[in-house]
Amino acid sequence: MRKDLITDAAIRIVAEQGMRGLTHRAVDREAGLPEGSTSAYFRTRKALIEGFVERLAVQEQQEIVLDQDDLAGGIAKTIDGWLVERNRTLARYAAMLEATHHPELKSILVHSPREQATALARALGHESPEHAGAHFTAFIEGLLFYRLVGGGSTTGPRPGTEESLRDLKKAVEKVLRP
Amino acid sequence: MRKDLITDAAIRIVAEQGMRGLTHRAVDREAGLPEGSTSAYFRTRKALIEGFVERLAVQEQQEIVLDQDDLAGGIAKTIDGWLVERNRTLARYAAMLEATHHPELKSILVHSPREQATALARALGHESPEHAGAHFTAFIEGLLFYRLVGGGSTTGPRPGTEESLRDLKKAVEKVLRP
DNA sequence: CGGCCTCCTCTACAGATGTAGAGGACTCTA
DNA sequence: TAGAGTCCTCTACATCTGTAGAGGAGGCCG
Numbered sequence: 001m002r003k004d005l006i007t008d009a010a011i012r013i014v015a016e017q018g019m020r021g022l023t024h025r026a027v028d029r030e031a032g033l034p035e036g037s038t039s040a041y042f043r044t045r046k047a048l049i050e051g052f053v054e055r056l057a058v059q060e061q062q063e064i065v066l067d068q069d070d071l072a073g074g075i076a077k078t079i080d081g082w083l084v085e086r087n088r089t090l091a092r093y094a095a096m097l098e099a100t101h102h103p104e105l106k107s108i109l110v111h112s113p114r115e116q117a118t119a120l121a122r123a124l125g126h127e128s129p130e131h132a133g134a135h136f137t138a139f140i141e142g143l144l145f146y147r148l149v150g151g152g153s154t155t156g157p158r159p160g161t162e163e164s165l166r167d168l169k170k171a172v173e174k175v176l177r178p
Numbered sequence: 179m180r181k182d183l184i185t186d187a188a189i190r191i192v193a194e195q196g197m198r199g200l201t202h203r204a205v206d207r208e209a210g211l212p213e214g215s216t217s218a219y220f221r222t223r224k225a226l227i228e229g230f231v232e233r234l235a236v237q238e239q240q241e242i243v244l245d246q247d248d249l250a251g252g253i254a255k256t257i258d259g260w261l262v263e264r265n266r267t268l269a270r271y272a273a274m275l276e277a278t279h280h281p282e283l284k285s286i287l288v289h290s291p292r293e294q295a296t297a298l299a300r301a302l303g304h305e306s307p308e309h310a311g312a313h314f315t316a317f318i319e320g321l322l323f324y325r326l327v328g329g330g331s332t333t334g335p336r337p338g339t340e341e342s343l344r345d346l347k348k349a350v351e352k353v354l355r356p
Numbered sequence: 357c358g359g360c361c362t363c364c365t366c367t368a369c370a371g372a373t374g375t376a377g378a379g380g381a382c383t384c385t386a
Numbered sequence: 387t388a389g390a391g392t393c394c395t396c397t398a399c400a401t402c403t404g405t406a407g408a409g410g411a412g413g414c415c416g
Contacts, residue, residue, distance in 0.1 A: 002364085017279060020198045023403060034365055045404065093275055096327050100268060101195060106332075134330060135321075135349045141328055142320010143313075149274050150319055152312060154284075171313045175353070180394085201373060212395055223374065 005031045006038050007055035014094050015087035053095050053108050072176055076168035079144055083159035139175045183209045184216050185233035192272050193265035231273050231286050250354055254346035260322055261337035267326055317353045
């Protein structure tokens with residue numbers, strides 16, 4: 001499917017050069033398609049952005065790993081997976097920032113772990129599941145951001161390694177504690 | 179100082195339109211200066227970016243509020259302050275993302291709370307202050323990001339209100355616990 | 357086989373953008 | 387008051403960007 005070639009190339013570009021690099025012609029080049037292709041599929045830039053964000057959403061079907069026997073481990077694994085998929089996650093951050101001044105993106109972006117987090121908090125016996133769930137989500141987001149683009153991107157362990165998993169698990173355990 | 183007029187306008191633009199809106203001429207307009215002014219002070223776009231990021235760093239001298247009697251409250255207040263300074267914080271996120279493919283920005287961006295956080299963790303008697311400090315920083319970052327651009331930006335309490343402070347404080351308390 | 361439709365490529369063009377430099381206004385010093 | 391230096395404004399221009407439409411290749415239906 002040509003459309004997917006295009007949106008995938010768009011994701012790579014946004015991850016590597018930021019939103020500013022996202023132009024019709026740059027996507028053509030990145031996808032190895034003749035000039036004009038991207039413009040044919042996504043006539044306006046706005047359409048192009050929505051296109052790649054939708055593609056992101058599709059690719060992110062991979063949801064939180066919920067392992068009943070090793071809850072923290074499963075979640076750590078999920079986060080580590082997002083760190084390994086660096087491009088995708090970077091593109092997602094760029095899109096979230098974009099959604100700030102382009103609200104229709106928000107509805108595509110809703111990363112559903114929110115309700116999962118609330119349910120989790122309830123199951124663990126937190127007194128106020130909504131709050132706890134929100135805090136938990138915030139913490140996960142933070143861990144991810146910190147390790148991907150924040151201070152932890154230079155000092156933290158390399159994603160995909162045992163050490164990375166251990167580190168993440170430890171952090172998650174602390175927050176799961178009721 | 180004309181240079182500050184320019185960098186301040188640049189910060190507003192980046193916050194409101196993203197990095198893509200940051201052009202010499204757009205900054206001229208936003209600052210109410212004649213066309214060409216920005217270009218005279220920052221000949222290249224790279225220089226303009228570095229200029230506004232340095233300005234950000236200057237404006238952010240306001241460091242973490244450390245209140246010995248109400249540690250969590252002080253930190254909550256700090257975070258809430260960042261949420262209220264929406265533009266500045268949004269511009270900071272855009273800059274952090276930019277630093278991903280423009281590494282020389284990182285040295286300007288280092289938000290110093292990292293060592294403070296480590297020291298804090300040590301003072302609170304965490305077994306491994308470096309890890310605890312990093313996790314704590316991650317959590318703060320996450321809370322901020324979640325409330326500013328993530329899910330909490332639509333559902334959370336309005337920054338600057340009592341409720342916002344209470345909510346943040348509760349979250350911070352949980353993570354401060356050794 | 358002829359016509360139609362879809363998918364794709366190519367070209368056009370107005371406007372925006374990055375960057376450079378000429379020259380004017382203003383200020384300070386001697 | 388003359389000259390030098392600084393700060394600012396204006397204009398120029400090659401290049402890039404968003405967007406549109408013309409037209410070709412190939413498949414499908416009658």
